[in-house]
Structures are given as structure tokens and as C-alpha cells.
Amino acid sequence: MDAIILQVLNGLDKGSAYALIALGLTLIFGTLGVVNFAHGALFMIGAFCAVTLSRILTLSHTIIDDTKTDFLGNPLKVEVPYIYDIFGQATGDVIIDWAVPLSILFSIPVMVAIGFAMERGLIKHFYKRPHADQILVTFGLAIVLQEIIKYFYGANPIPTPAPAAFTGSFDFGAMLGFDPNTIIYPYWRLVYFAFSAIIIGAVFAFLQFTTFGMVVRAGMADRETVGLLGINIDKRFTIMFGIAAAVAGLAGVMYAPINSPNYHMGMDFLVLSFVVVVVGGMGSLSGAVLAGFLLGILESFASMGAVLEVLPGINQIIIYLVAIIILLTRPRGLMGRKGVMEE
Amino acid sequence: MSNSKLTRRGLIKTGAVAGAAGLTLPTYLRADGHAGFTNAPTGDTVTLGFNVPQSGPYADEGADELRAYELAVEHLNGGGDGGMMNTFSSKALKGNGILGKKVEYVTGDTQTKSDAARASARSMIEKDGAVMITGGSSSGVAVAVQALCQEAGVIFMAGLTHSNDTTGKDRKANGFRHFFNSYMSGAALAPVLAANYGTDRKAYHLTADYNWGYTTEEAVKSSTEAMGWETVAAVKTPLTQTDFSSYIAPVLQSGADTLVLNHYGGNMVNSLTNAVQFGLRDKQVNGKDFQIIVPLYSRLMAKGAGANVKGIFGSTNWHWSLQDEGSQAFVKSFGTKYGFPPSQAAHTCYVQALLYADAVERAGSFNPCAVVEALEDFEFDGMGNGKTLYRGDDHQCFKDVLVVKGKENPTSEFDLLEIVEVTPVAQVTYEPDHPQFAGGNLGTCNPGA
Numbered sequence: 001m002d003a004i005i006l007q008v009l010n011g012l013d014k015g016s017a018y019a020l021i022a023l024g025l026t027l028i029f030g031t032l033g034v035v036n037f038a039h040g041a042l043f044m045i046g047a048f049c050a051v052t053l054s055r056i057l058t059l060s061h062t063i064i065d066d067t068k069t070d071f072l073g074n075p076l077k078v079e080v081p082y083i084y085d086i087f088g089q090a091t092g093d094v095i096i097d098w099a100v101p102l103s104i105l106f107s108i109p110v111m112v113a114i115g116f117a118m119e120r121g122l123i124k125h126f127y128k129r130p131h132a133d134q135i136l137v138t139f140g141l142a143i144v145l146q147e148i149i150k151y152f153y154g155a156n157p158i159p160t161p162a163p164a165a166f167t168g169s170f171d172f173g174a175m176l177g178f179d180p181n182t183i184i185y186p187y188w189r190l191v192y193f194a195f196s197a198i199i200i201g202a203v204f205a206f207l208q209f210t211t212f213g214m215v216v217r218a219g220m221a222d223r224e225t226v227g228l229l230g231i232n233i234d235k236r237f238t239i240m241f242g243i244a245a246a247v248a249g250l251a252g253v254m255y256a257p258i259n260s261p262n263y264h265m266g267m268d269f270l271v272l273s274f275v276v277v278v279v280g281g282m283g284s285l286s287g288a289v290l291a292g293f294l295l296g297i298l299e300s301f302a303s304m305g306a307v308l309e310v311l312p313g314i315n316q317i318i319i320y321l322v323a324i325i326i327l328l329t330r331p332r333g334l335m336g337r338k339g340v341m342e343e
Numbered sequence: 344m345s346n347s348k349l350t351r352r353g354l355i356k357t358g359a360v361a362g363a364a365g366l367t368l369p370t371y372l373r374a375d376g377h378a379g380f381t382n383a384p385t386g387d388t389v390t391l392g393f394n395v396p397q398s399g400p401y402a403d404e405g406a407d408e409l410r411a412y413e414l415a416v417e418h419l420n421g422g423g424d425g426g427m428m429n430t431f432s433s434k435a436l437k438g439n440g441i442l443g444k445k446v447e448y449v450t451g452d453t454q455t456k457s458d459a460a461r462a463s464a465r466s467m468i469e470k471d472g473a474v475m476i477t478g479g480s481s482s483g484v485a486v487a488v489q490a491l492c493q494e495a496g497v498i499f500m501a502g503l504t505h506s507n508d509t510t511g512k513d514r515k516a517n518g519f520r521h522f523f524n525s526y527m528s529g530a531a532l533a534p535v536l537a538a539n540y541g542t543d544r545k546a547y548h549l550t551a552d553y554n555w556g557y558t559t560e561e562a563v564k565s566s567t568e569a570m571g572w573e574t575v576a577a578v579k580t581p582l583t584q585t586d587f588s589s590y591i592a593p594v595l596q597s598g599a600d601t602l603v604l605n606h607y608g609g610n611m612v613n614s615l616t617n618a619v620q621f622g623l624r625d626k627q628v629n630g631k632d633f634q635i636i637v638p639l640y641s642r643l644m645a646k647g648a649g650a651n652v653k654g655i656f657g658s659t660n661w662h663w664s665l666q667d668e669g670s671q672a673f674v675k676s677f678g679t680k681y682g683f684p685p686s687q688a689a690h691t692c693y694v695q696a697l698l699y700a701d702a703v704e705r706a707g708s709f710n711p712c713a714v715v716e717a718l719e720d721f722e723f724d725g726m727g728n729g730k731t732l733y734r735g736d737d738h739q740c741f742k743d744v745l746v747v748k749g750k751e752n753p754t755s756e757f758d759l760l761e762i763v764e765v766t767p768v769a770q771v772t773y774e775p776d777h778p779q780f781a782g783g784n785l786g787t788c789n790p791g792a
Contacts, residue, residue, distance in 0.1 A: 003596060010589045071663060071674060071684045071757060155402035157612045159649030169622035181595045181628070186620040189588070258620070259585050259613050260647050264400065268585050303589035305578055305597075315589075316581055 002173060002182040007300040009172070013189040013258065015296025016196035017043075020251035021269055022276040022288035023203060024244035030220045030283040031237045034123055035131050037138040040270030041145040042245050045114060046252025047261035048149055049107035051158050054099040057083055098163050103253045108246050115245025119238050142266065150263040157260035162188040166257075192254050199250055200289055203243070207285070216240055220283070275323050281336025291334055295319050380710045381496035381791030382472045389444040389709065391416070391696070392473030394464050394488060395502065397452040400609050401480040404643055404688045408478050408502055409450060410681055411689035415696035418676070419446045426676035427697060430669040430725035435704035442703060453479055457487035464488045468495050474709050475500060477695050480688060482506030482555040489518035496791015498711050500695035503660075503688040505607075505639050507558035510739035511780035516788040517711055519718055519733065521698065521740045522691045523771070525555070526779050528638045528658040529562035531744040531766035533570050535656060540601065540634055542571035547599035549590055549614060551606050552579040559605040561779060563638050567603075575599045580610070587614040591621050600628040603636045611637060612647035619651040640747055643686050645759045652749030652759060659745045661690040661727050662762055670727040684757050694726045698733070712788040730768070736775035738785065744771050 021043050028036045060079035068076035083092040095102070122141060126134050161167070166187045173183035207213035219226045219233040226233045252261075259265065276295055280287030301307060302318035314321075326334060382390070393412045396405035417423045421438035428436050440446050449471040451463025460479065467473040476492050477500035479485050485504035492499035493515040501509060501520040505528070510520050536544075546567060550556040556579070564574050575597050580590055591614070594602055602623060606614050618624075618635055626633040640657035663674045663684035673693065677685040685693070698718065706713035719735030728742035747760040773780070 003593065006592045006596075007589060010592055013588070014586055068754065070755065072678045076754070150398075150402065155398075155400055156643060157609055157647035159612075159616070159647060159651070161649060167620075168625065169620065181626055184592070184595065184621055184626075186622065188620065258617075260616060260649070262400070262609060262647075265585065268583070300589040305576060305593055308578070 002178045003304065003306075004301075005172065005176070006183050006185075007304055008297055009183070009185045009189075011297025011300035012193045012293065013296075014299065015293035016193050017251055017255055017269060017292075018273055018276045018296050019289045019292025020196055020199060021248055021273040022280065022292050023200060023285060024248045025273060025277050026280070026283060026285055026288040027203075027240055027244040027247075029277070030285070031216060031240045032119075032123070032127065034126065035134050035138070036123070037135050037270065038118065038142040038145065039138075039244075039248055040266030040268075040273065041142040042111065042114070042248035042266070043252040043255070043269055044146060044149065044261070044263065044266030046107055046111060046249030047160070047256045047265060048153065048252075049110055049249060050100050050103040050160050050253045050256040051153065051261055053103040053106045054096070054160055057081070057096050057099050057102075059083075100160060100162055100253065100257055103256075104250060107249045107253045111246040111249030112242040114249075115242035116238065118245070119241040123241070124238075142270070146263045146266060153263065155263060157262040159260045160256040162191075162257035166191055188257050192258065195254050196251070199247060203247060204285065206243075212236065212239075272319060275319055279323050279326050279333050281333030284333065284335040287333055287335030294334075295322065298322055379790065379792055380712075382468065382474045383792070384444055384472075384474060384709055387444055388447045389441055390471055390473050391446060391448045391699075392451060392464065392467035392471065392476040393448055393478050393692075394451040394453055394460060394467065394476050395478040395692075396455045396480050396484075397450070399453075399455045401455050404480045404503065404641070404686065405453070405478075407643065407686045407689040408480065408692040411677065411685060411693035412448065412478070412696055414677055414680060415693045415700075416446045416448055419697070419700050423680070424672075424676055427669050427673045427693070427726055430672050431697060431701070432724040433701050433705070435701050436697065437704075441700045442707070442709070446700070449473060453481070453484050453488075455481045455484060457483050460484040460488050461491045464491050465495070468492075468497055473497065475699055475714075477699070478502040478692060479504060482509055483553060485509050485520075486513040486554070489513065489515050493517045493786070493789055496711060496789045498699060498714050500699050502692050502695065503641075504555075505559070506555040507562065507779050508554055508783075510737045510783075511558075512782035514737050514783040514785050516715060516738075516785045519695070519698075519738045519740075521695050521733075523658075523660045523742070523744050524739065525558040525562040525638070526773055526777070527744050527771040528559065529564075529566035530771045530773075531658050531746050531764075532563065532636070532638060532656065533566035534766075534770075535746045535764055536567065536572075536636065537570045539656070541631070544572045544601045544631070544634075545575045545597075545599045545629065546572050546601045546603050547575050547594050547597055548577035548603045548605055549587070550577060550579050551582055551610050553582055555607065556605050558779065559638050560603075563603055563605065563636075565779070572601070580606070580614070582610065584610065585613055587617040588621070590614070591618050591623070594618075594623065595626060595628065595633075598628070600631050601634045601636065603638065605638060607639055607641070608644055609647070611644050615648045615651050615655070624654075640760060641687060642757065642759055643688070645749065646756065653751050655749045656763070657747055657749075657760075659747050659760065660687045662687065662745055662747060662760060663690075663757070664762065665727060665745075667727060667729070669725040673727060690727060697726070698723070711790050715788040729765075732768075734775070736785075737780065737783070741768050741772055743768050 025039050058081050060081045062077045065076045065078045070076050169184040169186045174180045276291045280291030302315040395408040418426045453460035464476050475498045479502040482504045485501045489499045499518040507525045550560040604614050637657040640659045645652045702714045702717035706717040718733050721733045724730050731742040744766045746764040748763045750761045
């Protein structure tokens with residue numbers, strides 16, 4: 001029982017990331033009709049927003065410490081962050097420590113701007129082109145973006161820790177009456193799950209309860225009629241692209257402490273996120289979220305030692321296996337709508 | 344050029360191979376000693392091929408390897424301060440290139456993919472006329488490129504490759520490895536682990552699901568079990584895995600009190616980070632503090648894991664903080680040119696380039712079979728690892744191995760590991776037919792052409 005609870009918990013944070021990325025993918029597909037293979041790159045850029053803010057906060061000037069030497073035997077050059085000069089060392093350390101949560105504020109305008117630039121600069125030219133063209137151009141864009149990141153940040157993962165207050169793990173086992181240490185879960189992963197739930201809730205509320213959201217939903221259902229009513233639906237869809245980019249970026253920012261960001265992390269999530277979208281049902285926002293968590297949890301179960309002993313290698317194929325079964329039994333996915341991708 | 348230094352054994356080997364292939368007698372028997380083998384240099388230059396990961400996950404390590412090769416070429420051609428050429432026990436190198444020919448080089452991108460690495464090596468051999476291929480940061484790549492070089496008749500001086508197989512079941516006569524291997528890591532680590540953590544431990548292995556992971560798991564398991572540890576479980580993890588939470592969470596449930604991460608590169612960074620996030624190191628199991636071990640450490644990788652490496656034991660081939668004359672000369676040369684200390688990948692590549700050049704000088708020929716003979720059972724010193732033997736039986740270097748620990752209070756971004764023990768070479772030496780290296784056969788050297 002404790003092993004099952006543990007794997008459900010494990011699936012939640014990964015499922016959160018899948019859900020957030022798949023939510024953005026579905027938003028873009030539902031509004032613009034574009035299959036965006038560059039969406040994983042947006043997740044990666046989000047994580048690098050956290051890296052960038054950390055670097056900005058630790059921008060330093062050099063002082064020479066004559067009492068120590070460097071690896072060549074020269075007087076040691078000590079880097080002193082400018083933030084120490086402004087706020088003092090104690091406050092400066094706290095600000096640096098909280099770089100990842102602060103990056104949320106930093107990343108939203110950055111990601112929205114990148115989203116706008118992508119949509120206006122490239123993707124809008126492919127609206128009327130076949131999906132194969134869209135996939136090729138967005139996949140190419142993803143490779144360009146990751147190579148740009150690699151050029152500036154290198155190929156190695158960059159550690160981006162969570163604030164010290166969130167290090168360590170919570171012992172669910174002890175709380176639920178199991179033996180101590182049987183169900184432990186890192187605090188930051190709980191934060192990530194809660195954060196994802198808030199973002200997903202906010203996106204749904206935005207679409208459900210605002211006039212803007214109503215127009216977008218109407219546009220998703222029947223773009224032509226909304227246009228005939230005199231509403232500039234294209235402008236709203238561009239904004240939705242920016243919002244989808246920001247959602248992917250936020251997913252990346254908060255994921256940075258879980259796995260040190262590297263230029264390739266977007267690709268690692270992209271394919272699985274597409275499977276999530278298809279399983280959830282093309283164009284279905286709630287389907288994307290449901291499938292994200294479902295597949296995240298299933299993947300965790302498949303990685304259990306007991307399962308691997310019986311079915312070696314199942315952890316590598318479980319998601320695709322489930323996708324095949326669901327698509328065979330429900331061709332539109334779990335919550336797919338009639339008419340989407342069926343023309 | 345004279346071929347007077349070519350010995351009887353080298354001649355027999357070349358003749359036998361060429362004869363078996365139905366070729367005419369090797370042309371280096373004629374006055375020109377530099378013909379009769381693949382890419383015999385004809386002008387006043389010689390081309391070396393540096394095959395390193397310039398893209399992909401090990402691109403940073405590849406960049407450091409390339410820096411080291413460029414430095415080696417500079418030193419071989421008489422530039423710079425000479426680096427380890429000044430401390431190398433062999434004095435055959437004179438700073439006038441190799442056999443008087445100026446050293447030039449071409450580079451290839453392995454992408455840390457076997458097929459891409461073979462394609463780039465083949466291109467450097469066939470199009471650019473490289474007489475030797477060196478580099479790499481993966482055992483899968485090393486084994487693949489080594490086999491290609493054997494077929495093509497050029498020497499392969501392996502870069503960073505740690506799997507037993509490179510000089511074990513996949514050893515080749517044209518291939519040589521300076522870097523240490525999984526067995527040596529296990530043999531060096533076990534006594535240090537016993538001294539620090541005791542002989543009654545339950546270990547849980549997470550192992551990267553490929554060639555290097557298997558040999559490292561086997562080496563660490565056998566050496567720790569020999570001193571009394573029990574292996575509770577050994578779980579394979581996919582090479583493409585990025586989040587290890589579902590593998591790490593069951594560790595405590597298994598009753599294990601020690602986690603061995605047979606991971607390298609991004610795998611190591613992520614699995615170690617995840618293990619620390621799950622609070623494993625704060626736990627007490629079986630009345631002991633829970634411990635994590637990383638058998639193969641790399642400073643470049645340790646940097647990716649940040650503060651998580653503190654206090655964690657592992658092994659490494661070389662470290663810039665070594666105080667011997669050779670290491671200091673190399674660190675000074677490299678640090679002055681590039682502004683930071685070299686990695687162990689850079690060190691092994693620099694040494695391999697110099698060892699090749701030295702072997703050619705001593706053989707008096709670029710003929711691969713002459714070079715093989717010059718390197719086999721060659722003993723040297725002054726290259727940063729103390730007295731070293733290039734064993735003829737398997738083309739593996741035998742030298743001291745460093746056991747290191749993540750530093751508690753680093754003074755700089757390079758100061759991440761501290762040397763705990765320099766394990767003497769005798770402790771990590773094994774028989775060529777040791778079970779962990781069984782099934783291999785060097786075969787005979789191939790001069791190609």
C-alpha cells in the first residue's frame with residue numbers, strides 16, 4: 001500500500017509538468033490550429049529564465065584576496081555579488097536563495113514576448129499550410145532555440161536549487177501511520193504540484209469567466225462566425241499563444257530545482273506531452289490535464305521494481321501502450337470533441 | 344627517413360597482416376619508411392584526428408578535450424611552455440613536431456553517438472588523411488571507433504572511456520586507453536568505503552542501462568561484496584531518463600542504507616540531485632547514516648550537481664589539485680592559456696596525444712604496427728599519475744587511482760572535489776584474463792593500406 005501511495009505521489013509532479021505543457025499545446029492547437037513542436041523548447045526556456053535570473057542576481061565584481069591563492073598560485077580573485085553592495089550580505093543571500101520563485105515574475109513577460117515573437121514572426125505564416133509543414137517548421141525552431149541556449153549556457157546541466165526553506169522531504173508515511181521513511185516526498189515537488197494546480201485553475205477560470213475567454217472559446221468552436229460578428233479573433237488568438245507560452249515557461253521555471261536545467265530538457269518532455277494531448281483528446285483542455293496526470297502516475301508505477309521484475313522494460317513503453325489502447329477504444333481520446341482533426 | 348628503429352616484432356606483425364590480406368609486402372620495407380600503411384605522411388606535415396563530442400550532452404567535456412589537444416599540438420610543434428613534455432620521463436619529443444613533421448589536426452563531432460562518431464572518424468581518415476584518431480567521452484563511442492580504426496589501419500588513442508569492455512572484451516590491437524576503468528574504480532573505492540562506512544552495509548545500485556553502467560555495477564558490486572557488503576538490489580535505469588524519483592523513492596523501502604549511482608553525465612547530475620531532494624542523506628537506516636556513492640566522478644559533472652556532491656565518495660582518473668611536477672606543469676600551461684584548470688578528460692587526451700607522438704619518435708615511424716610495439720609495455724612517468732605502464736596484453740594503462748570526495752567548503756567553482764586517497768597501482772592491477780575483462784582478443788595490429 002505504501003509503495004502505491006509513493007508512486008501516486010511521484011506521478012503527480014511529472015504529471016503536473018505534462019499537464020501544463022499539454023495544456024499549452026492544446027490551447028495553441030484549439031485556437032490557431034497549429035501543431036507546435038516548439039512547445040517543449042518554451043518549457044526549456046522557462047527553466048533557463050530561472051537560471052538567467054539567478055545569474056543576474058549573482059552578477060559580481062572582483063576583489064583580490066591576497067591571503068589566498070588560485071589554482072595557478074596567483075592572488076585569489078573573489079567574486080562579490082553587486083546585490084551584497086546594495087542590500088548587504090544577509091538580505092542579498094536571501095534574495096539569491098529565492099531566485100527560482102522570483103523568476104516567476106521575471107519569466108511571465110519574457111515568455112509572453114517570446115510567444116508573441118514566435119507567433120507573429122514565424123508561425124502565423126503557416127496557419128493555412130498542412131500540419132506536416134507546421135510540424136517541420138516548429139521542430140526546426142525547437143532545435144534552433146535549444147542550440148542558442150547551448151551556445152550561451154553550455155551543454156552541462158546547471159544546478160538551480162530551490163530556496164533553502166523547501167529543501168528536504170516530508171514523511172507522509174509517518175503521518176499516515178506507516179513506518180517512518182517509507183513514504184517520503186520532497187517539499188519542492190509538493191510546491192510544484194500545488195503551483196501547477198493553481199496555474200491550471202487560473203487558465204480554466206480565465207477561459208470560463210472572462211469575456212476574453214468566452215470569445216476565445218467561441219472562436220475555438222467556430223472561428224468564422226466569430227469573425228463575422230466583427231470580433232478580431234486573430235488578435236485574441238495571438239494573445240492566447242503568448243499565454244500558452246507563459247504557461248509552458250512557468251512549468252519550466254518551477255521545474256528547474258527538480259532537475260538541473262539543460263538545453264535538451266524540452267525535447268525530453270515534448271514527445272510525451274504530445275501523447276498526452278492525443279490521449280486526452282485533441283483540442284480538449286480538461287482532457288489534456290486529466291491525461292497528463294494519468295500518464296505521469298502510470299509511468300511512475302511502471303518504474304517500480306516489482307513491476308519491472310515481471311515486465312522488464314515496461315517503464316519505457318507504458319505511455320505509448322496506454323495511448324494505443326485508449327485510441328483503439330476511444331479514437332478521439334479520453335475527452336476529445338467531434339470534428340477536431342477529423343476533416 | 345630511416346626505418347632503422349623498426350624492430351623485428353613490428354615487421355613480422357605488419358607482414359603477417361598484409362600477407363593474410365593478400366597484399367604485397369609492406370612498402371615501408373623500401374627506402375621510404377613512411378609508406379605501406381594507411382595515410383603514411385608524405386609531406387612535411389602529419390595530420391591527427393581529434394574526434395570529440397562537439398554537440399550533444401557531453402559537448403562541454405568535448406570542448407575541454409579539444410582545448411587539451413590544441414595545447415598538445417602547440418607543445419609538440421615547439422610552442423608555449425612545453426607543458427608535460429618537460430616532465431615526461433621519455434625525452435624523445437624535441438618540440439619539432441613528430442619525426443620532424445609539423446603536427447596539424449582535424450576535428451570531428453562524435454555527438455556521443457556511435458554511428459556519428461564512426462562517420463566522423465571515417466571522414467577524418469579517408470578525406471583528411473588522419474594517421475591517428477583520438478578522443479571521445481563515452482565507452483559506447485570508444486568501442487565503436489576503436490573497431491573502425493582497427494579495420495582502417497590507424498591507431499586509436501581513446502579519450503575518456505571507463506567501461507571495462509574498451510580494453511576487455513572489445514580490446515583491439517590498434518587501440519590504447521590511458522584512462523582508468525570500472526574495475527579500478529571498484530578496487531580503489533572499496534577499502535575507502537570500508538574504512539569510512541564499515542563492512543556491514545546494504546547497497547542499492549541504480550545503473551545506467553548500457554555497456555559502461557553494467558561493467559561499473561559489476562566492478563563495484565564485486566569489490567564491495569568482497570569486503571562484506573550486501574547488494575540489496577540493482578536496478579537498470581534508461582539512459583534517456585531525466586527524472587529518477589520513481590527509482591529513488593523505493594530505495595528506503597528496500598532496507599538499503601547505501602545508494603550506488605552507476606550514472607555518468609546528465610544521468611548522474613539528475614539522479615544525485617533527486618536522491619538529495621528525497622532527503623536520503625538525512626535518513627538513518629539500520630542504525631546508520633544513509634550514504635550515496637558515485638563511482639566515477641567528473642569535475643565538470645560535479646559542477647552540474649552543485650552542492651549535492653558534498654561529502655560523496657567517488658573515483659577519478661586525475662585532478663588538477665595534484666601536486667606532482669607533471670600535473671602542475673600541465674595545470675600551469677592549460678590554466679595560463681584558457682583561464683581555468685583542466686578536467687580529467689582534458690588531461691587524459693593531452694597525455695594520449697603526447698604518448699602517441701613519443702611512441703612514433705621512439706619507433707622512428709608512423710607505421711601503426713611500429714607504434715603499437717613502441718607503446719606496448721612502455722613504462723613512463725611525469726604525466727600526472729606517477730609511474731605508469733601501458734600493458735601490452737590489453738593496451739590498458741596501469742597507474743595510481745584517485746579516490747575523491749565532494750568538497751564541503753569549496754573555495755571556487757573549480758574546487759569541487761578533494762583527494763581522499765591516492766590508491767597505489769598495485770591495488771588496482773588485475774590479470775589480463777580477469778573475468779570482468781574476459782572474452783577479448785587484441786588480435787594483430789593492422790597497418791592498413
